[in-house]
Amino acid sequence: MERSNHLLDDQFQMFETACRRAGLRLTHQRLEVYRELARAEDHPSAETLHQRLRRSIPTLSLDTVYRTLATLACHRLINKVDTVESQARFEATQHQHHHLICSKCKQITDFEWHSIDALPLPAQANEWGQVESKNVVVYGLCAHCQ
Amino acid sequence: MERSNHLLDDQFQMFETACRRAGLRLTHQRLEVYRELARAEDHPSAETLHQRLRRSIPTLSLDTVYRTLATLACHRLINKVDTVESQARFEATQHQHHHLICSKCKQITDFEWHSIDALPLPAQANEWGQVESKNVVVYGLCAHCQ
């Protein structure tokens, strides 16, 4: 068995464990939605994911994709990306990162910014309440659209 | 004439100038939508603004509010706020700031973080394209919801 299969196994096992801990049943659809999102590098919308998954699961309905994404996001297994757009976009990545969004083509790119991650929030933010996440959203024109 | 009126005059004049520069007609509805948003401190949605404005302009239609907000945002006279929510939220403030969003009550609070504003983006972001804006979005529970 090669390394890539081990990695996949690990990923599935992690997902299975997380589902059980959250009291979620491990259904075929749920696993496939997660797998497809984890494989994607483009922060797909529910509709986009549905189109991709239909190739392998023709009976999969769009509402199941929506429901599954909402469930997984609620249990923090995936993230809904902050955006000004009307269609919600998702990602499975768990590592701390930020987003570059092209105003023209709407493509979303991840980037890392450790100095920000390490920087404590100003007092005003801590007085406001209990902080759960802190992310930078950058808008602009990607090299391709300029 | 008191100071507050002078401030208001200034604000309107600025808005009028900006509209002319952008080739936008200065309609009663447009001015009132802007005024109401500029007065608001809660980053209202189109629907919320419409409800407030109806008190003074009963004939104002919701689609005009949507159209006006889109027009003003397009010309950078107002901002659409980055959020995970389905209803878009707006603000008229132009000064550089960031957002604290309560995951529970969805209230949005502005905060300042000068050290971030001054910090240059990592190389990766500059290679990506031409940056237009950079904002921090913080999620958490506000003091009231904890």
Next chain:
DNA sequence: CAAGTAAATAAAAATCATTTCTATTTAAGC
């Protein structure tokens, strides 16, 4: 390991947010 049960799914319909269409009104140049 076969049944029972509550959770999850598919499909359709409903809802919510936003946009478009069309006839009418109005701001701004002449």
Next chain:
DNA sequence: GCTTAAATAGAAATGATTTTTATTTACTTG
């Protein structure tokens, strides 16, 4: 004041997401 293109109101349409209902399925319990 008159003209005209832009903006508005109201209604209808669209797009994204959620809900409803009947059916299926994962997981528990005997």
